[in-house]
Amino acid sequence: MQTQLADFIRDSVEGREAAEILGKCVHCGFCTATCPTYQLLGDELDGPRGRIYLIKQALEGQPVTEKTRQHLDRCLTCRSCESTCPSGVRYGHLVDIGRHVVEQRVPRRGAERVVRWALREFVPRAGLFGAAMKAGRLVRGLLPEKLREKVPPVRPAGPWPRARHARRMLALAGCAQPAMAPSINAAAARVLDTLGISLVEQPGAGCCGAVRHHLNDHEGGRADARRNIDAWWPAVERGEIEGIVMTASGCGVQVKDYGHLLAGDPLYAERARRIAELTVDISAVVAAEAARLAELLRIRRPEPIAVAWHAPCTLQHGLKVRGVVEELLGAAGFTLTPVRDAHLCCGSAGTYSLLQPELSERLREAKLAALTAGGPALIASANIGCITHLQGGAELPVRHWIELVDARLNGFPL
Template identity: 75%
Template sequence: MQTNLADFIKDTPQGIEAERILRACVHCGFCTATCPTYQLLGDELDGPRGRIYLIKQVLEGREPSESTRMHLDRCLTCRSCESTCPSGVQYGRLVDIGRHVVEARVPRSGAERLTRWVLREFVPRAGLFGLSMKAGRMVRPLLPGALKSKVPNVRPTGQWPAPKRARKWIALAGCAQPSMAPSVNPSAARVLDALGISLQEMPGAGCCGAVRYHLNDQEGGLDDARRNIDAWWPAIAAGEVEGILMTASGCGVQVREYGHMLAGDEAYAEKARRVSEMTQDVSQLVLREAKVLRALLEQRGPGSGERIAFHAPCTLQHGQKIRGVVEGLLAAAGYEVLPVADAHLCCGSAGTYSLLQPELSLQLRDNKLAALGAGGPSRIASANVGCMTHLESGAQVPVVHWIELLDERLA
């Protein structure tokens, strides 16, 4: 696509990156058919090609309007369009740049600014968020339906194994997961312990930065990244750990971008690159240890054949391009993994999207639950805390992290 970026952005790092991405787009529109918001709304401007065009216009100097911002707000940043695009257009990076420019030029109402401020300041603080979840659970029966669905039930965490293995990995606790799905990391720690690896969470690490970054507080998101790097670096520099493990694919996609996001920060660029390189989703690590896993599963005899529907989060399948790995591991563990129609589509959770765009989010959730439920699963599994709690709010069967299923099988 021909571009002629305006002076305000043309020679900046963002402008150079945006121009490269825009030029890769040949405007073919293949991406449109796989965009969840285009499927719901049927408007070209609510699909990737239309949004790319809107961003191009803004970066070329056209004044954005409230309508421009609305079409960008409606995007889930699910990156399904990236998976479809034959030209490798990095839409996710482009939309971050476009949103940043539009946000600065089209002021939001006081109420919208307040909502976004509360989300930016509240969700990433694990302690505060955890306290509110505790309080929410105490008064759960009294809460209105919409709020009740944001306070999920939690499962017992069980024991975290002592760090006795010579091989060690760092685990990110994150901000929402410890209070919304506290059983996930202990399950991962037990599975990895069985595979000969000790998992440990580092004090001082917290939110991966995705919440702030995608609410257009990009500096705040980078500060979260720097804080995590500081918390992990002593163990990395001392060669004490093999890698950094993500049990929430939404955090994984963000941490794997630290190297890119902090490339211009002299003090952190090299550390961030190394951290991103060392970061893996838990499914990748378990797959690497498949030989040991197979032996353990054989010792435990045949699996239950329980029918499971797996929802692959967008941050796993589109963001990190990890496809089919979890399904293969669950099948190897003796679960019956059911086929799911339109598995590429977002469930509507998308970070804070379910709070900011509730109508679209609920439609996507209900469509996803219908697809997941079609084969009659006894449980739904996923790989990201946001998707899990969002799906659970409307599901007829329990929703778990897939590593909890593997933990059960190895117990």
């Protein structure tokens, strides 16, 4: 795709990156076949190819409007198009640049601006978010249905094993997950402890930066990244840890991108690159110990349970992890039911379910229909956003897959 960038961005880091990405697009349209919003709306401008044209026009200095911004807002950033694209177009990075430019040229006003500001400032602060979640649970029965969905009942985390193994890894607590589902990281710690690895959360680390970044506060997202790097770096520098484990695939994609986000920061670029290298999804850690896991599970001889597996977009399209969790669940005695259109988004997408509720709900309805068609006893996923979003519309329990493995290994209830 030939591009003539406008003067305001031509010689910038973002401009050079955007030009490189745009140059790879060959207009083939394969991406539209796997785009959730295009499938729903049937509008070329609500698919990746159309949005690429809109971004190209904006970067070339052509007029942009609130309609332009709306089409970009409707994108889930699920990156299913990246998995489909034969040319390797890095659409996720391009849409981040395009959204930022369009919002600068067409600023938001009124309630929309206030809501986005509140999400940027509220959600990433774990203490504030946790306090609000506790208050919400006290009056949960009085909340409107849509808000009640975002306040899941508390489930006990259970004990966190003491750090007793020579092998040690860090875990990111994050911002929303500690309040919404503390059982996830605790389950991960117990599973890894059983496999001879100690998992610890480092004080000072918090939100991965994805919330601010995807709401166009790119500098705020970089600040979150720097804070986490500062919290983790002493243990990394001393060689005390093998890796940084992500139990939320959405956070995993963001932290794996730290090297790119901070490439232009001379103080943090090298450390960010190293942190990204060390970052690994929990599935890879458990899969590396598959032989030991199988040995322990053979001893317990678990009864089979039918499970529908929802692979988050951040796991399958962002981190490119496919088939790993399915094998681990199978080894743990769970029978996976078939799920059609497994590549499509559930509609959670971070704050998307709050900002685009109609589209989000339609996607959730379709996803739940696909997940429950095979008659599972429960649904498993790998990202707190997907889990909470799906549970809001599901009659079946929705759990993180590591909680299922923990139940098999250590007897903790689901």
